[in-house]
Amino acid sequence: MANLEVLIERWRAGDERAAEAIYNLHRDRTFRLAFALLGNTEDAEEAAQDALAYALLNIVHFDEKRSQFTTWLYMITVSRSRDVLRKRRVSSFSLTEWLRSHRSPFDPHPGPEQKAEISEMRHTIWDAVQSLNPMLREAIVLRHWGGHTYQEIAEIVGCPMKTAQSRVRLAHQKLAQTLSETDLQQIAEETL
C-alpha cells in the first residue's frame, strides 16, 4: 500500500509512468467490479475505463485521510456503472443488444474444456445475481466479491451503513427466492 501512496504522489507531480502503474495495478479489479454490476464485458470495459481515467485525472481531489484509494476508485466505478445502466435503460430497444445483455459471461467462445468446467449451478447463481435490483446487486457484489465492510459499502454506494446492511440481507433473501428449491438443494448437496 505504501507503494501505491508513492505512485500517487509521483503521479500528482506529473510522472505519467506512475499513472500507468496505478492503472495496471487496478485495471483487472476495476473491470471485474464493473462486470459484476453490468453483466457483460463491453459495458464493463467502458465503465471501468471511464472510472480509471476519471480517478487518474482527478487524483488531486483524492483525500487519503478520508478513504482508501480503492474505496474511492470503486465509488467512481459504481457511479460509472450506474450511468451505463441508465443509458441502457433509455436507449431504444435493439434485438442484438437484448441478446447480448442476456448472454451469460461464459458465452463468448467457450471451448469444450471450459464448458465442462463451468457448472450449471454457477450459471444459475450468476443469472440470479444479475436479475437483482441494481442497488441490491451492488451491495452483494461488494460484500462477497470485494469483501468490503458495511461501512465501506455504504461509502462506495453512497448510503447510510444501516441501509447497506439491509441491502445485503435483502439481496440474499431475494437470491434465495429466485433460486428454486432444487437449485438450493443442489448447492447444499455439493457443499456437504
Add this chain to the structure above:
Amino acid sequence: MKTNHLDLDSLTGYIYYTLDDATREGIDVHLLNCPTCRGRLTEQELKQRKISEELNAVIRQATPSNRMSFAAISNRLQIRHPFRLFWGRLVLSTPLALAGVGLLLAVLGLWQFLEVRTLSTPSQQLGTFPTLACFLFMLASVEEFDKTFSIRSRFIITILVAGILWLGSVFIGLLNIIVIRDLAILATVAFGGKAVEAGPVAILAVMVAAMFYIGVVIGGAEYHYRNVGQPNSWKLFSITLLVQLFILILPYLIL
C-alpha cells in the same frame, strides 16, 4: 422461544451481522436450546458460502480484452498539462460561476426596482438585470445535465449550483409577479377598462400568481432536495427558468 423457530430473515441477519446486539444475543440463547434452528443455521451458512464462492468464481474468471489498456486513456490524461488543467477546472466551475453571477444580477435587479421607480412603463422598471440573470441560471442548469453527482469531488459544486438556482428562481419569481401585475393593469386599460377598475384586476392577478409561486417554490424545493444532482432536477430548473424568462421578456414583446 422453544416452540417458535427462527425465520429466514433472522437467520440471514445473524449470518451477515446486521442485527442489533440485543436481537443477536436472543438468537444466541435460542440456538443453544434448539437443535433444529442450529441445523438450519448451518445449512444457511453453507448455502450462502457456496453462493459467495460461485459468484466469486464467475467474477474472477472475467478478464478485460486488450482494448482496455492504459494507452487507450493516455490521451485523456493529457489534460494534466498546465493549460488543459486550468481549462478543465474552468469548465468544472463554469456552472457555479454562471449561477453566482446570475444571483448577483437578480439581486441587483430587485434592488434597482425598489430604488429606481422613475421609468414611465412599469415593467421596464425591472431593467435588463433580471432577464440576464435568468438567462445565466438557465445556462448553468443546462451545463449540469451530464455531470455525475456521485463523484465526491463534485458534491459541493453541485449542491451550491442547485442552491443558487433555487434561490435565483425564487427571486425571479417575485419579479415575475410584478410583471404579471403590470400586464394585468395594461390589459385592463387596453381592453377599454377604466384606471379605477385596473386596481382589483391587478390584485386578483397578483393573488393567483402568488399562489402559483408559493406552490412552485415549496414543491420545487422538495423535489430538488430529493433529486439534487439528478438530470430530472436540472431539467425542472431549466423549464422553470425558461417560463420565468418568458414572463420577464413578455413586456418587451408586447409594448
